[in-house]
Amino acid sequence: MFEWLGITPQGLYGQLLVGLINGSFYATLSLGLAVIFGLLNIVNFTHGAQYMMGAFVAWMGLTYFGINYWWSLILAPLVVGVVGIILELTLLRRLYQMDHLYGLLLTFGLALIIEGGFRQAFGISGERYEIPEALTGATNLGFMYLPNYRAWVIAASLVVCFLAWFVIERTKLGAYLRAGTENPKLLQAFGVNVPVLVTLTYGFGAALAGFAGVLAAPIFQVNPVMGSNLLIVVFAVVVIGGLGSIMGSILTGLGLGLIEGLTKVFYPEGSSVVIFVIMAIILLIRPAGLFGKEK
Amino acid sequence: MKLSKTAIGFVVLIAAGLLAPFVVYPVFLMKALCFALFACAFNLLLGYTGLLSFGHAAFFGSAAYVTGYVITQLGFPVELGILTGTVFSLGLGALFGGLAIRRQGIYFAMITLALAQMVFFLCLQIKATGGEDGLQGIPRGFLLGFIDLSDTLNMYYFVLGIFLFGFFLIYRVVHSPFGQVLKAIRENEPRAVSLGYDADRHKWLAFILSAGLSGLAGATKSVVFQLASLTDVHWGMSGEVVLMALVGGVGTLFGPVVGAFAISTMENYLAGFGSWVTIIMGVVFVACVLVFRKGIVGELNTLIKR
Numbered sequence: 233m234f235e236w237l238g239i240t241p242q243g244l245y246g247q248l249l250v251g252l253i254n255g256s257f258y259a260t261l262s263l264g265l266a267v268i269f270g271l272l273n274i275v276n277f278t279h280g281a282q283y284m285m286g287a288f289v290a291w292m293g294l295t296y297f298g299i300n301y302w303w304s305l306i307l308a309p310l311v312v313g314v315v316g317i318i319l320e321l322t323l324l325r326r327l328y329q330m331d332h333l334y335g336l337l338l339t340f341g342l343a344l345i346i347e348g349g350f351r352q353a354f355g356i357s358g359e360r361y362e363i364p365e366a367l368t369g370a371t372n373l374g375f376m377y378l379p380n381y382r383a384w385v386i387a388a389s390l391v392v393c394f395l396a397w398f399v400i401e402r403t404k405l406g407a408y409l410r411a412g413t414e415n416p417k418l419l420q421a422f423g424v425n426v427p428v429l430v431t432l433t434y435g436f437g438a439a440l441a442g443f444a445g446v447l448a449a450p451i452f453q454v455n456p457v458m459g460s461n462l463l464i465v466v467f468a469v470v471v472i473g474g475l476g477s478i479m480g481s482i483l484t485g486l487g488l489g490l491i492e493g494l495t496k497v498f499y500p501e502g503s504s505v506v507i508f509v510i511m512a513i514i515l516l517i518r519p520a521g522l523f524g525k526e527k
Numbered sequence: 528m529k530l531s532k533t534a535i536g537f538v539v540l541i542a543a544g545l546l547a548p549f550v551v552y553p554v555f556l557m558k559a560l561c562f563a564l565f566a567c568a569f570n571l572l573l574g575y576t577g578l579l580s581f582g583h584a585a586f587f588g589s590a591a592y593v594t595g596y597v598i599t600q601l602g603f604p605v606e607l608g609i610l611t612g613t614v615f616s617l618g619l620g621a622l623f624g625g626l627a628i629r630r631q632g633i634y635f636a637m638i639t640l641a642l643a644q645m646v647f648f649l650c651l652q653i654k655a656t657g658g659e660d661g662l663q664g665i666p667r668g669f670l671l672g673f674i675d676l677s678d679t680l681n682m683y684y685f686v687l688g689i690f691l692f693g694f695f696l697i698y699r700v701v702h703s704p705f706g707q708v709l710k711a712i713r714e715n716e717p718r719a720v721s722l723g724y725d726a727d728r729h730k731w732l733a734f735i736l737s738a739g740l741s742g743l744a745g746a747t748k749s750v751v752f753q754l755a756s757l758t759d760v761h762w763g764m765s766g767e768v769v770l771m772a773l774v775g776g777v778g779t780l781f782g783p784v785v786g787a788f789a790i791s792t793m794e795n796y797l798a799g800f801g802s803w804v805t806i807i808m809g810v811v812f813v814a815c816v817l818v819f820r821k822g823i824v825g826e827l828n829t830l831i832k833r
Contacts, residue, residue, distance in 0.1 A: 341809045471638055
């Protein structure tokens with residue numbers, strides 16, 4: 233189709249697949265940011281560090297205790313979520329009455345501490361995490377070979393994103409959550425324990441980041457700085473999509489991943505900045521973001 | 528009373544600046560002065576306008592690159608090189624500021640961070656910036672054609688002059704009617720708008736000014752260390768300048784200067800301890816946000832008022 237540009241169909245599909253994988257990470261992470269922002273009104277700068285922690289917990293589990301990938305997929309998010317809950321109870325809680333910017337600065341400081349700690353302990357060269365045996369190899373789709381693990385990553389993150397959307401938009405618990413976003417005081421007056429809800433929400437958001445980290449571990453190197461660079465892109469995704477809507481975060485994340493993949497095919501030099509350029513354009517034509525509401 | 532306190536502060540600052548190189552290692556002083564100007568410029572935005580930019584490294588770093596490039600490649604004299612870098616960051620500030628002020632609060636912080644990351648990637652890829660190596664060996668040259676800046680003391684007083692110029696400019700801006708409007712916007716934007724002030728225009732101008740002065744600091748830094756590198760445009764640098772302003776006291780005139788010297792000193796002592804610098808910076812961040820929100824100068828001011 234694009235042979236005249238020197239682009240093979242295999243190359244195109246390959247990059248689209250990479251884009252889809254990046255997009256599922258963007259979607260999972262921006263979903264977590266949106267959930268946390270909705271109830272706590274803070275932008276969780278620690279999100280990248282929590283993603284990195286997920287990957288490291290999985291790697292440490294395998295290396296030191298022989299815990300396999302599938303158990304890590306459950307255990308690592310739990311560990312990251314519990315650490316998140318402790319942070320919320322001891323530190324974040326003190327700032328809710330203050331300007332939202334303080335929450336951002338606090339979580340930025342926490343991210344520095346976590347990232348610096350891991351860098352001090354493990355260096356910056358990164359560790360390899362093998363693909364679990366059941367998911368090695370690739371499937372022939374006729375037009376391309378699809379590595380099984382990559383297919384699994386896309387499927388798993390889409391399922392998790394959809395589950396999160398379902399819980400928030402279609403269940404009683406989700407209704408409390410949305411009510412808490414709208415008016416926490418009134419919700420408290422109805423007898424719902426809002427502080428516990430807030431704590432659990434933060435834990436859930438952190439666990440979601442940890443889950444993405446485990447998924448990412450076999451694809452990218454497990455590296456102390458893997459989270460911070462990704463997080464900045466996710467911030468741009470969030471600005472484009474707006475933090476208001478769960479489905480919006482998922483769709484924006486996936487879409488931007490695909491656009492990034494396409495850019496890698498047609499104009500490789502621009503692939504690292506394309507999301508930021510799109511953000512600038514969106515700010516010009518629709519300042520509130522694609523799914524956002526102007527306050 | 529307040530005026531005389533500021534006047535005393537100015538006299539102390541100038542006297543200390545003139546005498547310091549005979550007591551403290553001048554290269555360290557120059558570094559700290561560059562960061563002090565950077566932090567003051569940042570504080571103009573956060574402290575006096577209430578806008579938290581998380582992407583000021585873009586202005587600091589890109590001015591360093593532009594200055595380094597025009598001096599080494601095009602043979603510009605040093606003062607013209609610094610001017611070019613500053614003008615470049617003014618332009619970049621106009622562009623980024625125009626985009627970022629379209630959103631408020633935390634979105635503003637995220638947008639500036641994302642735009643700065645774009646600059647980082649551009650600096651990584653463009654040939655003119657030297658990629659991972661950065662621009663090395665930028666000659667200091669001769670100021671006005673006859674003052675040899677490779678002499679450390681000459682260079683120091685040149686840097687001190689630039690710092691005092693920037694600092695005094697910020698002082699004048701903050702205490703001008705324009706500065707009063709900025710403070711009004713910080714306190715209550717809808718009210719400032721209802722009084723007939725164009726808030727967006729004021730925020731934009733403050734952003735441009737802050738970006739330009741950050742650029743001046745970065746350009747000077749590249750001449751002092753004869754180096755422009757990716758560290759200068761990295762998000763870590765944006766975080767560092769936030770920390771300097773926070774430690775010294777956001778919204779105070781002298782706070783960022785104190786903060787810049789404190790953080791630079793800390794980095795100097797911890798330089799050999801690897802990632803501990805990052806960890807300790809994180810701890811200081813957390814401590815400042817939780818228990819020490821006024822910063823050093825802010826706390827001193829409350830003590831004096833008592």
